[in-house]
Amino acid sequence: MKFSANLAIASILLAFAASSAFAAGGNFGADKHIKAGLKCESCHGPDKKIETPEKEQCIKCHDPKKLAEKTKNVKPTNPHDSPHYHQDLECTLCHLQHEKPEIYCNQCHKFDFKMP
Template sequence: MAETPALLDQTHAAKGLKCASCHGNAEQREAVTMTKCIKCHNTEKLAKKTKDVKPTNPHENRHFGTETDCAKCHNVHQKSENYCGSCHLRFDFVVP
């Protein structure tokens, strides 16, 4: 039986990040925007890292270049999803 991958909140916590690192310290936690993600995750470096993914690089695409909103695919507190697959059926990316 395949092991269920960890959610991204668990992955971040395992690396020592606290909720406030992304959500802020307010009583009502802030939604996390892409601007917050790119403080740690450089989109151009990520696009270079995934340049050989087939059939196309999900981090550098004809619609958004390297600036696709991270949350389109990467969900932090629930299973992530392949946003590209909703239109491009052959793009069967596995999304962490």
């Protein structure tokens, strides 16, 4: 029984350490926000109940028109001004923040956008 309790405590401590290391700075979008001085509440709300922020939350800091202008020369198409969705696509369909980014358009296409 003592071994099980020690194993449980070790597992909890390991999970806490992993989450702390994640928040301290990995290579995900959320890590970049933390390094910029933002707190989790900035995107997830004061009670942290927002699991996946909607675009309205993102555009408080990230101007869609400026992003589209910044990526206007990306080939074969501007990822922030698509022919299908223009600038209306939810940011978190590509920028997952707590996971590796995905290229939403690759559900139908084969783009190789370099995502920071």
